[in-house]
Amino acid sequence: MLRGLILGAAVFLSGVALAKPPAGGAFCSTYPSAPVCTGQQPSCTYCHVAPPQRNAFGARLEPHLAPGAARPLSDGDFASALPWALEAVEAEDADGDGVPNLVEIQRGTFPAEPNSIPVDTGHCQAGENPQYDVCRYDARFAYKRLLLDLCGVSPTYAQFKEFSALSADEQRARMDAELERCTTSEFWRGKNGQLWKLAHPKIRPVGSLKAGEDPGTIALADYYDDYALYAYAQLDDHDAREVMTAKYYVRRESNPTRYSVVPTLPTQSMDELHRAGNITSRWSLLYFVMFSALPRNAASQAYRAYLGLDIAKQEGLFSVPGEPRDYDAKGVTAPACAACHATLDPLSYPFRNYEGLSFPINPDAPWGTYVPNRIEKRFPNDSPIITQMPEVGYLFGQPVRDLVEWAEVGANSDAFAIAAVTDYWKLLVGHAPTAEENAEFVATWKRFKGTHQYRVQRMLHDLIRTEAYGAP
Ligand SMILES: [Ca+2]
Ligand SMILES: [Ca+2]
Structure with a gap:
C-alpha cells in the first residue's frame, strides 16, 4: 500500500532541506493508530512526489511548518514542528476528493491522491453465503482454517460435522484445544x-x-x-x-x-x-x-x-x-x-x-x-x-x-512485538494487516507484549479469534 520507495530521499540540495528522516517518526507519534503506521512508517511519497517536490498534501503542510523560521530547518526543529503542521491541515481536503485529510489518515487512504478514498465495505448481507456467516466471525470457517494452517490437514467430514453441532462456547474450547494439539x-x-x-x-x-x-x-x-x-x-x-x-x-x-x-x-x-x-x-x-x-x-x-x-x-x-x-x-x-x-x-x-x-x-x-x-x-x-x-x-x-x-x-521495543505478530498475521491471515484489520492487529500485539509476556502460543489463541482470521 505504500508505493514508490524513494531512496536517498533526504538529500540536501542547494541548502534547501528536503524530505526529512524524522518525518515518519513524527507523523506516527502524532497518529499512532493510523494504518500507515502499523508496523511501519509512511514513506516519502506520503508528502512528496519525489523529494524535494511536495505532493498536494505536503504542499498544504509546508506553510505551517515553523512559519518564519530560517530554512533549512534542522531535523530537530522539523520533528517538533511537524505535529503542529499536521494538525493545522486536518480539516482541509488536500487532494479535493471530498474526504478531509484527517479522515484519510485515519482510514488509511492517501491524502494526496484523489483516487484513494475510504470505501465502506457495506456489501455484507445475511444469507449471501449459506455455508458461512460471511459478515462476522464464523467459528466453523476458523476451525477449518486452523487445522489447515497449524496441523496441515483439513478436518474430516465427521470432525467438521461434530464441530458444527457444538455450542459457541464448546466450539471456542475445541479450537483452543486443537491449537495446542496442532x-x-x-x-x-x-x-x-x-x-x-x-x-x-x-x-x-x-x-x-x-x-x-x-x-x-x-x-x-x-x-x-x-x-x-x-x-x-x-x-x-x-x-x-x-x-x-x-x-x-x-x-x-x-x-x-x-x-x-x-x-x-x-x-x-x-x-x-x-x-x-x-x-x-x-x-x-x-x-x-x-x-x-x-x-x-x-x-x-x-x-x-x-x-x-x-x-x-x-x-x-x-x-x-x-x-x-x-x-x-x-x-x-x-x-x-x-x-x-x-x-x-x-x-x-x-x-x-x-x-x-x-x-x-x-x-x-x-x-x-x-x-x-x-x-x-x-x-x-x-x-x-x-x-x-x-x-x-x-x-x-x-x-x-x-x-x-x-x-x-x-x-x-514495540517494534519487536509488532514484527513478531506481523509474521504470524501474514502466515495465518495471509497478508500484512490491512487498514480494516488495524484495530484488531494493534490489540493483538499489545496483548502479546503485555498480558501474554511475549508468549507466541498465547498470542495465537487471540489471533484465531480475530475477525481477520475467522470472517470468510
Ligand atoms: Ca482528501
Ligand atoms: Ca485521497
Missing part, C-alpha cells in the same frame, strides 16, 4: 515446518555453505542451530524475545522433533558474555559480517529480521546528530547516503568486535567469536580514523553500550 505437530514445529518457514528470511540459509546435517560443498556453519533457537522461542511457554537475547543454545532431536536448552554446542563459538541469541550465532556472523570492519550488513539484517525495520526502504530512521562519521572511509557522508547512514552506522558500531570470516585464519581472531580490539588488530590501516570507531552505538536514537544491550533494547 502446535505440537511436525507440520508446525518440525524441520522445514511452519515455524522454520517464518525463520527463513531471518536466517537466510545458503545450502552450499551449510555444515553438519545436509552439508554443502563449503561447510562454514550449521544454521540449523539458528532454526532450533528460533523455533524454541516460539513454542510452549517460552519467551519469543530470546531469539535475540538468549545466552543458551538449543539442541534439536528428530522423530519426534524436540528442542531443548543446552549451555554450549560444538557448532557454536561465541562466549556467553557476548552472546545475543541468533544475532551472534556462528552463521549470522560468518554470513552477515563476513570480511567487513564495520558490519553494516549484520546490523541492518538484525534490524529488519527481528524489529521489522528495513533501512533500505527508509524505515526506522532515527538520525543520530553528528553521524555518520565515516570511520571506514566509505564515502557515506555524501548527501545521498548520509540520511540512512546517520541511523545505520551508529546501529552497526556495537558489532565492531564480532569476527566474521578472515583469510588466512587469524589465531587471535577466530571466526564467529568476540575479539576485543578487533578493528585495531585486523583493520588498523583501512582508514586514518578507523580505530576511533566506538563500540557504543544507537538503537532507536537511544545509546547502547554494546551488542548485548542493543539486543535487549530491541527485544523490549
Whole structure:
C-alpha cells in the first residue's frame, strides 16, 4: 500500500532541506493508530512526489511548518514542528476528493491522491453465503482454517460435522484445544515446518555453505542451530524475545522433533558474555559480517529480521546528530547516503568486535567469536580514523553500550512485538494487516507484549479469534 520507495530521499540540495528522516517518526507519534503506521512508517511519497517536490498534501503542510523560521530547518526543529503542521491541515481536503485529510489518515487512504478514498465495505448481507456467516466471525470457517494452517490437514467430514453441532462456547474450547494439539505437530514445529518457514528470511540459509546435517560443498556453519533457537522461542511457554537475547543454545532431536536448552554446542563459538541469541550465532556472523570492519550488513539484517525495520526502504530512521562519521572511509557522508547512514552506522558500531570470516585464519581472531580490539588488530590501516570507531552505538536514537544491550533494547521495543505478530498475521491471515484489520492487529500485539509476556502460543489463541482470521 505504500508505493514508490524513494531512496536517498533526504538529500540536501542547494541548502534547501528536503524530505526529512524524522518525518515518519513524527507523523506516527502524532497518529499512532493510523494504518500507515502499523508496523511501519509512511514513506516519502506520503508528502512528496519525489523529494524535494511536495505532493498536494505536503504542499498544504509546508506553510505551517515553523512559519518564519530560517530554512533549512534542522531535523530537530522539523520533528517538533511537524505535529503542529499536521494538525493545522486536518480539516482541509488536500487532494479535493471530498474526504478531509484527517479522515484519510485515519482510514488509511492517501491524502494526496484523489483516487484513494475510504470505501465502506457495506456489501455484507445475511444469507449471501449459506455455508458461512460471511459478515462476522464464523467459528466453523476458523476451525477449518486452523487445522489447515497449524496441523496441515483439513478436518474430516465427521470432525467438521461434530464441530458444527457444538455450542459457541464448546466450539471456542475445541479450537483452543486443537491449537495446542496442532502446535505440537511436525507440520508446525518440525524441520522445514511452519515455524522454520517464518525463520527463513531471518536466517537466510545458503545450502552450499551449510555444515553438519545436509552439508554443502563449503561447510562454514550449521544454521540449523539458528532454526532450533528460533523455533524454541516460539513454542510452549517460552519467551519469543530470546531469539535475540538468549545466552543458551538449543539442541534439536528428530522423530519426534524436540528442542531443548543446552549451555554450549560444538557448532557454536561465541562466549556467553557476548552472546545475543541468533544475532551472534556462528552463521549470522560468518554470513552477515563476513570480511567487513564495520558490519553494516549484520546490523541492518538484525534490524529488519527481528524489529521489522528495513533501512533500505527508509524505515526506522532515527538520525543520530553528528553521524555518520565515516570511520571506514566509505564515502557515506555524501548527501545521498548520509540520511540512512546517520541511523545505520551508529546501529552497526556495537558489532565492531564480532569476527566474521578472515583469510588466512587469524589465531587471535577466530571466526564467529568476540575479539576485543578487533578493528585495531585486523583493520588498523583501512582508514586514518578507523580505530576511533566506538563500540557504543544507537538503537532507536537511544545509546547502547554494546551488542548485548542493543539486543535487549530491541527485544523490549514495540517494534519487536509488532514484527513478531506481523509474521504470524501474514502466515495465518495471509497478508500484512490491512487498514480494516488495524484495530484488531494493534490489540493483538499489545496483548502479546503485555498480558501474554511475549508468549507466541498465547498470542495465537487471540489471533484465531480475530475477525481477520475467522470472517470468510
Ligand atoms: Ca482528501
Ligand atoms: Ca485521497
